[in-house]
Every structure is written in structure tokens, then in C-alpha cells.
Amino acid sequence: MKYMLLIHSGAVDAEGGAPECGVEEWMAYDKEVKDAGIFVSGESLADLVTATTVRVGEAGERTVTDGPFAESREVLGGFYVIDVPDLDVALDWAARCPGARGSGAMVVRPIADFSV
Amino acid sequence: MDERAAGPDEPARAGVDASVESVFREERGRLLASLSRRFGDLDLAEEVASEAIEAALVHWPVDGVPSRPGAWLLTTARRRAVDRLRRDRTYAARLAVLQVEADRADPAPAADADGELPDERLQLFFTCAHPALPAEDRGALTLRCLAGLTTPEVARAYLVPTATMAQRIVRAKKKIREARIPFRVPGVDELPARLPGVLQVLYSIFTEGYAASSGPTLQRSDLAEEAIRLARILRRLLPAEREPAGLLGLMLLIHARRAARTDAAGALVLLADQDRGRWDRAMIEEGRELVRVALTGGPPGRYGVQAAIAALHDEAADLTTTDWPQVVALYDVLFALTPSPIVALNRAVAVAMRDGPEAGLVLLDALADEPRLRGHHPYPAARAELLYRCGRFAEAAVAYREALEQVGTDPERAHLSRGLAAASAAAGAGSGSSAGSDSDSAAGTRDG
Numbered sequence: 001m002k003y004m005l006l007i008h009s010g011a012v013d014a015e016g017g018a019p020e021c022g023v024e025e026w027m028a029y030d031k032e033v034k035d036a037g038i039f040v041s042g043e044s045l046a047d048l049v050t051a052t053t054v055r056v057g058e059a060g061e062r063t064v065t066d067g068p069f070a071e072s073r074e075v076l077g078g079f080y081v082i083d084v085p086d087l088d089v090a091l092d093w094a095a096r097c098p099g100a101r102g103s104g105a106m107v108v109r110p111i112a113d114f115s116v
Numbered sequence: 117m118d119e120r121a122a123g124p125d126e127p128a129r130a131g132v133d134a135s136v137e138s139v140f141r142e143e144r145g146r147l148l149a150s151l152s153r154r155f156g157d158l159d160l161a162e163e164v165a166s167e168a169i170e171a172a173l174v175h176w177p178v179d180g181v182p183s184r185p186g187a188w189l190l191t192t193a194r195r196r197a198v199d200r201l202r203r204d205r206t207y208a209a210r211l212a213v214l215q216v217e218a219d220r221a222d223p224a225p226a227a228d229a230d231g232e233l234p235d236e237r238l239q240l241f242f243t244c245a246h247p248a249l250p251a252e253d254r255g256a257l258t259l260r261c262l263a264g265l266t267t268p269e270v271a272r273a274y275l276v277p278t279a280t281m282a283q284r285i286v287r288a289k290k291k292i293r294e295a296r297i298p299f300r301v302p303g304v305d306e307l308p309a310r311l312p313g314v315l316q317v318l319y320s321i322f323t324e325g326y327a328a329s330s331g332p333t334l335q336r337s338d339l340a341e342e343a344i345r346l347a348r349i350l351r352r353l354l355p356a357e358r359e360p361a362g363l364l365g366l367m368l369l370i371h372a373r374r375a376a377r378t379d380a381a382g383a384l385v386l387l388a389d390q391d392r393g394r395w396d397r398a399m400i401e402e403g404r405e406l407v408r409v410a411l412t413g414g415p416p417g418r419y420g421v422q423a424a425i426a427a428l429h430d431e432a433a434d435l436t437t438t439d440w441p442q443v444v445a446l447y448d449v450l451f452a453l454t455p456s457p458i459v460a461l462n463r464a465v466a467v468a469m470r471d472g473p474e475a476g477l478v479l480l481d482a483l484a485d486e487p488r489l490r491g492h493h494p495y496p497a498a499r500a501e502l503l504y505r506c507g508r509f510a511e512a513a514v515a516y517r518e519a520l521e522q523v524g525t526d527p528e529r530a531h532l533s534r535g536l537a538a539a540s541a542a543a544g545a546g547s548g549s550s551a552g553s554d555s556d557s558a559a560g561t562r563d564g
Contacts, residue, residue, distance in 0.1 A: 001296050086298035087248060110295045 002040055002083050002111035003090040008074040010103025025098040033080060033093065044078035074105065081111065140169050144264040145349075147189055149236040152243075153299050155197055158261070158289050160207075164200065168193035237262060238353040239299045245314040246297045253288040254317045255324070260285055262349070263342045273339050274324070307357075315363050315419060318347050322367050340371055358410045362420030365406030369426035372399035384527040388435050400430045421450045440470035457486040465498050473505040493522035493532075500535060509543035 325339025468476020
């Protein structure tokens with residue numbers, strides 16, 4: 001069963017990264033996920049100031065705006081999709097992620113399966 | 117579908133032999149545990165468990181109860197499940213995937229030597245109390261799946277409409293199914309983190325039954341007894357763990373006082389005024405033995421310590437001969453384990469008994485800004501009683517009024533109203549005497 005682990009960082013430093021964890025910890029975690037054979041996909045997102053929002057109105061007109069900015073405290077900084085037997089295993093992997101520490105939080109969401 | 121699977125005690129089946137039904141309260145939980153483990157799906161498990169019980173209600177009165185009723189029910193239920201899966205190939209395909217993965221994570225236990233079924237209810241306790249489920253649904257699900265209560269019975273237990281409870285149970289089961297909360301017992305290394313959640317669910321069922329948070333009746337003994345029944349099962353399933361023993365002991369030591377806790381009219385009787393001759397001695401003895409188990413062989417847990425406090429009350433002939441220094445010492449231990457303002461409140465009341473009401477008031481007033489005590493009526497109620505005992509009647513009346521604004525059950529309201537009347541009369545008379553003290557409700561009736 002596939003789960004998406006959404007990495008939310010609470011406080012963001014000047015470079016847009018979570019201040020609590022070093023690059024080495026992230027690399028070590030990434031290696032662990034891949035070595036365990038559960039990795040499906042995963043990306044880290046570029047700084048929030050690079051984000052752009054698009055909306056399409058009823059008449060088909062497109063509105064493009066800068067942002068969103070970090071008005072809410074939690075910023076989505078990246079994600080993993082992993083394939084594991086059940087929620088407990090997914091929660092274990094989320095708990096080991098550096099993004100779970102300090103002001104960060106991980107949100108675990110099952111991937112909807114429409115194949116059966 | 118949920119209501120159809122409600123169990124053997126619906127009105128339509130009234131008149132069925134009570135002894136046959138009593139088998140199912142216990143067996144239903146075991147059946148559900150085995151079936152959900154085997155098929156990885158609680159809905160299917162509930163459906164076929166109910167069908168097996170219906171079949172038993174038809175066959176057993178005619179053919180006699182089989183020698184191994186549990187095995188008969190499980191075989192019947194499994195046959196129904198297989199039929200159902202043959203009819204519904206998509207469902208079967210989904211469950212087959214679930215099954216392969218569940219076995220990968222946690223292989224199924226085999227039946228033991230004499231062919232008796234393994235008791236797989238422990239995994240169901242952990243599933244129902246899973247931290248990923250909403251806290252308010254864990255107790256409901258536990259009562260539904262392990263105590264064998266029907267959805268309307270669970271709704272009555274929590275004083276909510278049946279439709280509301282049915283929705284909550286459906287939602288909780290949907291999360292179990294779709295987020296795939298596993299049916300498994302946590303490993304030894306996970307147990308310290310997960311067991312308190314299960315104990316908390318059972319204790320919350322007990323306290324809901326013991327002091328209903330709202331409504332006309334102070335106690336709902338049947339709910340407290342369900343909690344005790346569940347705690348006994350959990351203790352049997354985890355014999356090496358001390359906290360389930362502590363929790364069961366705590367429940368028994370409090371429940372032993374049930375007959376003396378309300379008078380004939382249903383009014384609250386304080387610990388000070390209870391007829392201790394009506395306390396259930398056999399239950400107290402069992403509770404004390406469990407305290408011994410819970411506090412032997414390692415650092416104490418919170419339920420073991422709370423049970424020890426309850427035991428000190430149960431062992432005393434009256435309030436004045438209660439071992440208050442020991443009660444205070446145990447609250448110190450409890451506060452170190454669970455530093456909550458509720459524990460601090462109970463400790464303050466015990467200090468008042470040991471050192472006098474002024475000493476207790478100093479501690480209570482230090483808790484005035486605790487956000488968790490805001491709206492918690494035992495706090496102003498305890499203050500009111502200590503103020504009364506200090507002869508500060510006008511302040512006592514104010515605190516009684518504050519408590520009355522917050523309290524939920526009618527008997528507790530009546531008790532506080534009597535206190536308010538006494539305080540108002542004394543304040544009006546301008547008397548400095550503090551006669552007629554009937555305090556200590558917080559010390560005796562709230563061992564949390």
C-alpha cells in the first residue's frame with residue numbers, strides 16, 4: 001500500500017529550509033528509504049518565494065498570482081511516496097524523517113487506489 | 117449494514133434463551149478478532165460474525181450447544197466469508213492483496229494443541245485504541261467490537277443519538293480500512309508507547325460510567341462493569357505487564373464503593389458520609405491484590421499508583437483514620453509520573469486532610485491560573501469546601517456558585533446546592549464557626 005509522507009516545516013530559515021536538520025541527516029534518511037526498497041518517489045520543493053498560483057474562472061480566464069506566501073506557519077517542503085504494508089510501518093518511516101523533528105511535522109496520507 | 121450486524125440482542129430476537137445469548141457477549145469479540153485478522157476487514161468480520169451468531173440462535177436451541185461453541189462459530193463465519201468473497205470477485209481481489217501483506221507483516225498464530233482457538237483479541241484492542249483514530253471514537257469502537265455492545269447500546273452509553281454514533285463508528289471503520297490501520301499486536305519495543313493508549317481507552321469508558329459527565333444519573337454502573345470486564349480480558353492477555361493489573365485494581369477499588377456512593381433518591385453521598393459497611397469487601401480484596409502485583413518488580417506506573425491511593429481509602433474505617441501522609445506521598449509519585457493540574461488538585465485536597473484546610477487552600481490558589489482547570493468543577497468545589505472549613509463562608513458561597521455553573525450531573529448539582537445554602541446561611545449569620553463540615557469529595561470520589 002502506498003502512502004505519501006508530506007514534509008511540513010514549521011519555521012523556515014532565510015534559505016527556505018528547516019533550521020533544525022542538516023543536509024547530512026536528510027541524505028542519510030533518503031539513503032535509508034531507498035535501501036529499504038520502499039521508495040516510490042520523492043522530491044523536495046524549491047523555496048516558497050518561487051511559488052506561483054494559477055486559477056481559472058468560470059469564463060475560462062486565467063489568473064496568475066505570486067505566492068502563496070507562508071502566512072500559515074506550516075510550509076510544504078517536500079514529500080516521499082513509499083510502499084509499505086500498513087499505516088504503522090508508514091508512521092515509523094515518517095517518525096524517522098528529519099522533517100518530523102523540531103517545529104516540523106509529517107502528514108501521512110494513503111494514496112487512493114482506483115485499480116480494484 | 118451496520119445495524120443489521122448489530123448482534124444478538126435486538127428486540128426482534130427477544131425471548132431467545134438468555135444462556136445462549138450470554139455465550140455471545142464474550143464470543144463475539146473473539147470471533148471478530150480472529151476474522152478481522154484473517155480477512156483484514158472489520159466490516160466483513162462483523163457481517164459474518166453476526167450471521168454465524170444468527171445461525172447459532174437457530175440451530176443450538178434445537179441441536180444443542182456444540183462442545184466447542186467458539187470453534188463452531190468461527191467455522192460457520194469463515195464459510196460465510198468465503199461464500200461472500202466468491203460472489204464478489206473485486207472485493208475478494210482487494211482482500212487477497214491485504215491478506216498477503218498482513219501475513220508478511222505478522223503471521224497468523226496457529227490453534228493450540230487441544231484445538232482451542234487462539235485468543236486474538238489483543239490485536240483488536242490495539243486497533244480500536246490506535247492513536248490515528250479520533251480519541252472520542254476509540255472507546256466507542258472498543259465497546260462495539262470487544263465488549264459486544266450494539267451500536268444503539270454504545271450510543272446510549274455515550275448519551276448521543278444512535279444515528280450520530282452509527283456515523284462515528286462507520287467513519288472510524290473507514291479510516292481503519294482505507295488508511296490500513298493494521299490488526300496486529302505491537303512488538304515488545306513498541307509496547308511501552310502503545311499500551312498506555314489502550315489503558316486510557318478502558319479507563320475513559322470506566323470514568324464515563326462512574327461519574328457520567330452529564331445527565332440525571334450520577335453512575336451508570338453497567339458501563340463501569342463493561343470497562344472492568346474489558347480490563348479483565350486485557351489483564352489475561354498481557355499477564356506480564358503490570359499496568360493492566362494496576363488499571364483493573366483501580367477500577368475495582370473505586371467500583372467497590374458504588375452501593376454507598378448514592379442514596380435511595382440517587383443523591384451523591386460524599387466519601388466522608390458513606391456507609392463503609394456497604395462497600396464491596398470481596399472486590400476491595402481483589403483490588404488490593406492487584407495493587408500488590410502492579411507495584412512489585414519495577415518502577416510504578418500511573419494506574420498502579422492511583423490504585424494504591426484508592427486502596428488507602430478503601431482500607432480506612434473513616435476519613436480521619438485514613439493514612440493521609442501516605443496518600444500525599446503517593447500523589448507526589450503520581451505527579452512525577454503525570455504532572456497534570458488534576459493530580460495537583462487532588463494532592464492539594466489530601467494535604468488539606470493531613471495539614472488542615474488552610475494548607476490545602478494555599479496549594480489550590482496556586483493552581484488558579486491553570487488553563488486545564490478552567491471549567492473543571494471539582495476545582496471550585498474543592499475550594500468552596502476548604503473555604504467553608506476555614507470559616508470563610510462568603511467566599512465559600514462564591515466558589516459554590518462557580519462550581520454549580522460548571523457541573524453536569526443533577527446529583528452533583530444537588531450536593532453543591534446544599535453546600536451553597538449552608539455557606540450562605542453561615543455567611544448571613546455572620547458566624548465564625550465552621551461546624552457541619554462535609555468535605556473531601558475531591559479526595560475520595562475523584563481518584564484521577
